[in-house]
Amino acid sequence: MTQVILSIDQGTTSSRTLVFSISGEILFSAQEEFPQIYPQDGWVEHDPEAIWSTVLSTLKQAHTYAAERDLAVAAIGITNQRETTVVWDRKTGAPLYNAIVWQDRRTAERCQALAKQMPVETLQAKTGLLHDPYFSGSKMAWILDHVDGARARADAGKLCFGTVDSFLIWRLTGGQSHVTDATNASRTNLFDIHTQTWDDELLNLFNVPRSGLPEVLDCAADFGICTVLDTDIPITGVAGDQQSAAIGQACFKPGDIKSTYGTGCFVILNTGAEAITSKNRLLTTVGNRLNGQPSYALEGSIFMAGASVQWLRDEMKLVEDARETEAICEALDDTGGVYLVPAFTGLGAPYWAPDARAAVFGMTRGTGRDHLIRATIESVVYQTHDLFAAMEKDGVSPKALRVDGGMSANSWMCAYLADILYMPVLRPNILETTALGAAYLAGLGAGLYDSLEAVAENWTSEREFTPSLSAETRESRLADWEKYVQKLLS
Numbered sequence: 165m166t167q168v169i170l171s172i173d174q175g176t177t178s179s180r181t182l183v184f185s186i187s188g189e190i191l192f193s194a195q196e197e198f199p200q201i202y203p204q205d206g207w208v209e210h211d212p213e214a215i216w217s218t219v220l221s222t223l224k225q226a227h228t229y230a231a232e233r234d235l236a237v238a239a240i241g242i243t244n245q246r247e248t249t250v251v252w253d254r255k256t257g258a259p260l261y262n263a264i265v266w267q268d269r270r271t272a273e274r275c276q277a278l279a280k281q282m283p284v285e286t287l288q289a290k291t292g293l294l295h296d297p298y299f300s301g302s303k304m305a306w307i308l309d310h311v312d313g314a315r316a317r318a319d320a321g322k323l324c325f326g327t328v329d330s331f332l333i334w335r336l337t338g339g340q341s342h343v344t345d346a347t348n349a350s351r352t353n354l355f356d357i358h359t360q361t362w363d364d365e366l367l368n369l370f371n372v373p374r375s376g377l378p379e380v381l382d383c384a385a386d387f388g389i390c391t392v393l394d395t396d397i398p399i400t401g402v403a404g405d406q407q408s409a410a411i412g413q414a415c416f417k418p419g420d421i422k423s424t425y426g427t428g429c430f431v432i433l434n435t436g437a438e439a440i441t442s443k444n445r446l447l448t449t450v451g452n453r454l455n456g457q458p459s460y461a462l463e464g465s466i467f468m469a470g471a472s473v474q475w476l477r478d479e480m481k482l483v484e485d486a487r488e489t490e491a492i493c494e495a496l497d498d499t500g501g502v503y504l505v506p507a508f509t510g511l512g513a514p515y516w517a518p519d520a521r522a523a524v525f526g527m528t529r530g531t532g533r534d535h536l537i538r539a540t541i542e543s544v545v546y547q548t549h550d551l552f553a554a555m556e557k558d559g560v561s562p563k564a565l566r567v568d569g570g571m572s573a574n575s576w577m578c579a580y581l582a583d584i585l586y587m588p589v590l591r592p593n594i595l596e597t598t599a600l601g602a603a604y605l606a607g608l609g610a611g612l613y614d615s616l617e618a619v620a621e622n623w624t625s626e627r628e629f630t631p632s633l634s635a636e637t638r639e640s641r642l643a644d645w646e647k648y649v650q651k652l653l654s
Contacts, residue, residue, distance in 0.1 A: 165236040173599040179218035181226040184603040188622040194225035206269035209262035241401035241606030243408035249303035271302035292448025301353035301370040341388030346453035347407040384609035401605025412597030414623035425571030429469035444554035464513040464551030468506040501526040514554040568597040583633035
């Protein structure tokens with residue numbers, strides 16, 4: 165029988181399960197969206213049961229597809245929206261509260277208070293991260309402090325908490341495995357990325373008891389046996405979505421860089437065995453950990469990429485389908501001087517301004533629908549440039565960018581990205597690199613691949629975009645963008 169891998173891609177707005185061949189070809193994909201919950205300004209939640217039901221449904225569809233074609237499922241890989249936090253009962257598996265999503269800003273004041281207790285330099289030296297509500301530690305503490313009796317139950321060892329991967333593995337294995345991988349652990353602000361352990365000083369700072377945290381494993385490891393299908397299948401690969409995309413993009417060598425354009429935009433630069441501490445507010449994170457050896461990365465996080473296009477579609481009703489934006493952008497010479505700074509949930513790297521809010525600048529009586537649409541797409545490109553500028557200040561100058569994620573299907577955006585970054589932009593044949601990375605990790609964990617080099621041989625480019633915009637126009641637009649960002653922040 166032909167062997168295949170099931171890859172669960174649990175994202176911010178939907179859950180998917182894909183069937184991959186060993187060569188990395190997508191054979192089948194099932195996807196289901198779930199509701200976004202906004203209880204207050206700056207709060208974003210998901211119902212963990214909605215996450216679970218969509219994962220289980222798509223997983224069963226993918227497994228049925230394989231079974232009907234006599235394909236042997238060798239392993240399951242999982243990739244997930246990072247930082248999003250769930251707390252659940254160790255005995256029943258029932259969540260205590262909605263999942264607090266990575267975009268959520270409710271713990272901003274708490275993070276500011278923690279910064280007075282531990283200087284950011286000390287935190288960064290341990291975790292590679294900053295004092296920001298983006299990360300999981302303050303979210304875990306919030307749930308323990310705001311759900312009646314949760315703190316006492318946690319102290320008594322009756323609760324489990326972790327990121328979405330941990331919750332899914334718990335459910336998939338019938339409560340037999342409470343584990344995570346090093347990439348997800350590295351996004352909590354509780355994990356020392358140098359010693360690769362939960363850190364007592366950080367646990368005390370955030371007031372999160374060690375007893376509820378998962379065991380941290382390599383990205384390709386034995387995470388347990390999935391028992392919810394007709395046949396038992398090992399779970400052998402796990403990584404947070406952005407690290408998983410870097411693996412799917414074969415960014416295995418220092419200097420390799422990818423940018424994923426999904427709900428947010430995330431740029432990850434492989435720095436190998438060296439954990440470079442950014443002096444320009446980028447993050448140092450675990451890129452992967454295999455055979456006990458961590459490989460590190462510099463990362464820049466933009467909170468609103470595809471989510472800004474969703475705003476155009478769902479709230480503003482300016483497009484019916486995101487795919488319309490490409491032709492609209494192509495038809496215009498420029499935005500007519502309009503700039504959108506999409507700080508709908510604050511600004512991420514390199515600004516880290518959780519209280520900032522979105523604004524449109526430069527509108528005139530002649531501003532129309534299409535100008536705003538193109539300004540929205542351009543904002544994603546300008547934010548990417550901000551990340552590259554920060555990396556350059558940190559002494560790193562990439563030579564080419566690999567892109568993926570739903571927005572990268574927009575060829576106009578990719579071409580403009582090449583113009584503004586002034587470097588080649590490479591789009592792979594398979595854009596679903598996040599799910600592909602989890603499949604590759606599961607394949608490594610199951611012994612289907614013997615090395616990263618074997619995985620890298622599967623990567624191919626579908627199209628290369630090269631710069632064509634004049635330097636004068638490029639510099640002028642970037643100067644205007646920077647001017648409006650500073651207005652927003654002032």
